[in-house]
Amino acid sequence: DTAVSQTPKYLVTQMGNDKSIKCEQNLGHDTMYWYKQDSKKFLKIMFSYNNKELIINETVPNRFSPKSPDKAHLNLHINSLELGDSAVYFCASSQEWEAGELFFGEGSRLTVL
Amino acid sequence: TQLLEQSPQFLSIQEGENLTVYCNSSSVFSSLQWYRQEPGEGPVLLVTVVTGGEVKKLKRLTFQFGDARKDSSLHITAAQPGDTGLYLCAGRDGNNRKLIWGLGTSLAVNP
Numbered sequence: 001d002t003a004v005s006q007t008p009k010y011l012v013t014q015m016g017n018d019k020s021i022k023c024e025q026n027l028g029h030d031t032m033y034w035y036k037q038d039s040k041k042f043l044k045i046m047f048s049y050n051n052k053e054l055i056i057n058e059t060v061p062n063r064f065s066p067k068s069p070d071k072a073h074l075n076l077h078i079n080s081l082e083l084g085d086s087a088v089y090f091c092a093s094s095q096e097w098e099a100g101e102l103f104f105g106e107g108s109r110l111t112v113l
Numbered sequence: 114t115q116l117l118e119q120s121p122q123f124l125s126i127q128e129g130e131n132l133t134v135y136c137n138s139s140s141v142f143s144s145l146q147w148y149r150q151e152p153g154e155g156p157v158l159l160v161t162v163v164t165g166g167e168v169k170k171l172k173r174l175t176f177q178f179g180d181a182r183k184d185s186s187l188h189i190t191a192a193q194p195g196d197t198g199l200y201l202c203a204g205r206d207g208n209n210r211k212l213i214w215g216l217g218t219s220l221a222v223n224p
Contacts (some may be wrong), residue, residue, distance in 0.1 A: 104155025
């Protein structure tokens, strides 16, 4: 079983559309994260959730909204997609909030046309 | 703003060569992690160093944390094509526990 799985792996869509990326972890971890990796490979933290509570919300446009139905899932919803949203989005989890090893999913490559 | 600078940004070497990758900051970290990311995959943790001056070995990879816990290095001996990937360092801020990421070193080992 994959520890952190996210879907879809690839997503191509038009500007202005709304899309979601789903993430699930089966590690029993308390904290989940969303990262954005741009074309220069820089990993930027977007959100983290600890026991359903939003802990970090970096300077991310409010078009991005994380939703966590339970501790094992953290989905990312994006409204009114823009060209600059094109990137690879990674879901990750850790046993405790901001401590220890991060376990990453395989990434979801979003292309906005 | 905390920054982690990695050098070199790109490195292309022949199989069997040795190399060193550096991760530098003006900030002190409570710990520092090294991850490797292969194409189409997420980063995977290689090692965590905690103590200033600490040296850890993982087969042909040697990791060192600076005495002042501001910098770190990764040395690979006799590089192999399987070492190809993006090497990322990430330092843990001792106050707010946030993980600060470097920009990465993209390594290509040619057979």
